[in-house]
Amino acid sequence: MTSRVEDALTALKRGQLVIVADAEDREAEGDLVGLAELVTPETVNQMVTHARGLLCAPMAPEIAQRLSLLPMLPHSSDAFQTAFTSSLDARSTSTGISAIDRAATIHQLAATTSTWDDFYHPGHLFPLIARANGVLEREGHTEAAVDLARLCGVTPVTYICEILKKNGQMARRKDLKALAEGLRIPFITISEIKAYRVAQTVSPISRVKLPTVYGEFTLQDFENGDEQPDLLLTYGDVTGQKSLLLRVHSECLTGDVFGSQRCDCGAQLQESMRRIAAAGRGAILYLRQEGRGIGLINKLRAYTLQDQGADTVEANEQLGLPADARRYERAAAILHAQGLTRVRLLTNNPDKVKQLSQAGITITQREPLEVGVTRTNRDYLLTKKHKFHHILDEVTDND
Numbered sequence: 309m310t311s312r313v314e315d316a317l318t319a320l321k322r323g324q325l326v327i328v329a330d331a332e333d334r335e336a337e338g339d340l341v342g343l344a345e346l347v348t349p350e351t352v353n354q355m356v357t358h359a360r361g362l363l364c365a366p367m368a369p370e371i372a373q374r375l376s377l378l379p380m381l382p383h384s385s386d387a388f389q390t391a392f393t394s395s396l397d398a399r400s401t402s403t404g405i406s407a408i409d410r411a412a413t414i415h416q417l418a419a420t421t422s423t424w425d426d427f428y429h430p431g432h433l434f435p436l437i438a439r440a441n442g443v444l445e446r447e448g449h450t451e452a453a454v455d456l457a458r459l460c461g462v463t464p465v466t467y468i469c470e471i472l473k474k475n476g477q478m479a480r481r482k483d484l485k486a487l488a489e490g491l492r493i494p495f496i497t498i499s500e501i502k503a504y505r506v507a508q509t510v511s512p513i514s515r516v517k518l519p520t521v522y523g524e525f526t527l528q529d530f531e532n533g534d535e536q537p538d539l540l541l542t543y544g545d546v547t548g549q550k551s552l553l554l555r556v557h558s559e560c561l562t563g564d565v566f567g568s569q570r571c572d573c574g575a576q577l578q579e580s581m582r583r584i585a586a587a588g589r590g591a592i593l594y595l596r597q598e599g600r601g602i603g604l605i606n607k608l609r610a611y612t613l614q615d616q617g618a619d620t621v622e623a624n625e626q627l628g629l630p631a632d633a634r635r636y637e638r639a640a641a642i643l644h645a646q647g648l649t650r651v652r653l654l655t656n657n658p659d660k661v662k663q664l665s666q667a668g669i670t671i672t673q674r675e676p677l678e679v680g681v682t683r684t685n686r687d688y689l690l691t692k693k694h695k696f697h698h699i700l701d702e703v704t705d706n707d
Contacts, residue, residue: 311644311668313459313504316494321460325351326494327471328452328501329484331666337470338484338495339449343457344418344465352414352467353407358487361470363410364392365417366436366450368457368464375417376424377435390436390450397431404432418465438464443502452498455505499637499667506641513537522585525592530642536596540642541581544589547647551672553590554651555580556639556660558597561604570611571688575679580654583675591648593639600624601633619691632696636660640667656698678702 316326323346329338340359342351344367356363372378377393397404398416413433416422438454439445453466471479471487479487488495512528518541519525529537546552557580563573577592584590599607602624610623621631643649643664652673653661661671681689681703690705692698 311500311504311649312494312496313500313668316496317456317460319494320346320456321462322346323348323351324493325355325491326456326496327484327488328449328456328468328496328498329481330447330449330452330498336480337449337478338481338487339453339468339470341449341453341456341466341468343460343462344414344467345462347411347414347418347467349407349411352411354491355467355469356407358471358491359469360472360476362434363432363467363469364434364436364450365414366438366453366466366468367417368454369437369440371417371463371465372435372437375422375427375435377437379437390448391438393435393437395430395432395434396427397433399426399428401428404428414465414467418463420463442505443498444505447498447502449498452501455501459504497666497668499640499663502637503640503644503667506638507644510638510641510645512540520581522581525581532596532638538596538638538642539594540646541592541594542589543581543584543591546589546591549589549648550650552648552651553584553587553654553675554643554648555584555590555592555654555677556595556636556664557592558595558600558634561598562607569682569684570614572679572685576654576677579677579679583654593642595634595639597634600631601635602627602629619695620688621691621695632659636663637667640664640669643669656692656700658697658699674699676701 319326320343325340325342327338328341340355380392380394398413401409401412403409410433416426436450438451442451442455449468453468454464457464457466471484473479473483485495510530513531515528517524518527525541525543528540532538557577560571560573562568563571564577567574580592598604606627606629609627613623613626618626624631650670650672652675653671654675654677656677661674665671678700689700689703693700693703
């Protein structure tokens with residue numbers, strides 16, 4: 309079964325448009341995207357008719373350099389650092405604003421022989437310069453569009469337009485999906501593109517047998533740059549499973565190794581192994597996200613503040629650190645690379661469900677993973693319930 313990103317690449321190569329949405333906690337918007345090499349007046353007209361936003365042309369930095377296009381301002385105050393250049397029109401155009409003229413300008417940008425002198429400055433089209441490493445560096449529509457062009461194997465120049473509703477308000481996720489269905493074009497997210505890119509470089513370093521008290525697991529390690537490798541434990545035959553039992557577990561040295569009772573991490577890991585073994589097959593993806601992504605040293609500093617009365621969120625904030633710095637695109641990439649894309653997820657964390665879903669992992673069911681309340685972890689669990697909105701039915705304020 310092909311991924312949604314592959315479906316989008318197929319559509320783009322046919323000259324069609326696709327819808328790309330960013331994270332709901334970022335701009336929470338969607339853009340229509342097309343390849344500049346395959347642009348036509350008809351697709352430009354379709355884009356401006358249905359999207360209604362500003363028509364722009366994202367391009368790789370080497371293209372902008374060849375065209376002598378510089379940032380519009382030396383110091384942008386845009387919150388998302390969108391890299392606008394000065395606007396332009398192809399010299400072959402008349403007014404520059406018609407669908408025919410804008411298609412000509414877009415196509416000229418993709419021509420390998422184009423230079424600054426092939427355009428009027430300013431004009432009616434706004435080039436955007438993508439970051440060199442695409443969505444792995446900046447999770448914006450500019451980078452997503454250029455990454456899609458690279459994945460299609462064409463000149464990394466595209467055209468995009470923000471999608472508005474008929475009443476002029478920004479189209480949100482439900483509206484974007486409805487438009488994609490109406491136009492019969494693919495809908496994907498930037499998280500999916502990021503996971504797809506990472507998945508292309510993800511492969512296990514080693515694969516070994518791991519006998520445990522719950523039975524024999526298979527352990528694989530995946531290189532993670534300068535960090536310790538992420539680990540995948542599988543039990544039984546996990547290939548081709550339509551709804552595999554899965555735990556995505558963030559490393560907790562104090563809980564997983566030393567059995568700390570400040571948290572429920574170690575107990576969750578052990579219970580996950582037990583339930584997966586009992587089911588006969590399943591997987592645990594062990595991510596090196598110590599302390600919800602802040603690292604062991606900072607976690608211990610936060611523990612010091614917690615001993616003085618702060619809760620786990622307040623302690624992080626007092627240290628100038630995010631309450632939860634974890635992202636799950638790499639987790640999704642490993643799962644994609646291993647073909648584990650339809651899962652029953654062992655978690656109490658709705659944000660984990662949301663992020664993995666946005667990265668193209670189908671969560672067929674959330675399996676609760678409550679492992680008991682103790683005198684020493686009760687306040688921690690209450691904070692997770694009230695401030696992180698974890699689904700913890702066993703934890704009550706009246707205990």
